[in-house]
Amino acid sequence: MGKENEKLKLTIELVPSTAWTENLRKYLPKKDWDKIRKETYAKAGYRCEICGAEGRMNCHEIWEYDDKNHIQKLLGFIALCTMCHYVKHIGFAGILASEGKLDYEKVVKHFMAVNNCDRRTFEEHRKRAFLMWEERSKYDWQIDLGDFNHIIQQKKG
Numbered sequence: 001m002g003k004e005n006e007k008l009k010l011t012i013e014l015v016p017s018t019a020w021t022e023n024l025r026k027y028l029p030k031k032d033w034d035k036i037r038k039e040t041y042a043k044a045g046y047r048c049e050i051c052g053a054e055g056r057m058n059c060h061e062i063w064e065y066d067d068k069n070h071i072q073k074l075l076g077f078i079a080l081c082t083m084c085h086y087v088k089h090i091g092f093a094g095i096l097a098s099e100g101k102l103d104y105e106k107v108v109k110h111f112m113a114v115n116n117c118d119r120r121t122f123e124e125h126r127k128r129a130f131l132m133w134e135e136r137s138k139y140d141w142q143i144d145l146g147d148f149n150h151i152i153q154q155k156k157g
């Protein structure tokens with residue numbers, strides 16, 4: 001994580017294209033995923049854990065990337081409002097915007113407001129996030145579900 005990321009409250013987190021199909025949701029029955037979601041929202045006091053907004057929540061998976069061994073590890077979950085969630089997955093937000101389903105400028109403005117930064121800071125952060133995404137997408141990632149590994153093993157066995 002770069003120096004600038006430490007200053008920014010709200011950052012872009014792009015999942016490598018080679019790991020797109022991997023997420024916990026896929027392995028869990030809907031009721032188990034719903035339980036994780038609801039626990040995450042309750043723990044956060046039904047507020048976005050980054051900007052504090054109330055309203056519709058999204059359960060965001062926090063991943064850590066080991067760029068040496070190419071292991072993607074699940075650290076946990078965070079409750080996010082819809083706008084913060086769009087920033088996290090700004091590639092997806094861009095696709096929605098191109099389909100006329102989302103105002104991309106609103107997402108950019110949310111980033112600038114939460115981070116109290118200018119447009120240039122956003123553009124530079126975005127550029128770096130995409131460069132890292134390109135680099136990470138060259139590799140196949142091994143998934144480590146951390147504390148959730150046992151759930152998966154139970155399911156498989």
Ligand SMILES: [Zn+2]
Pocket residue numbers: 048049050051052053080081082083084085
């Ligand atoms: Zn938020």
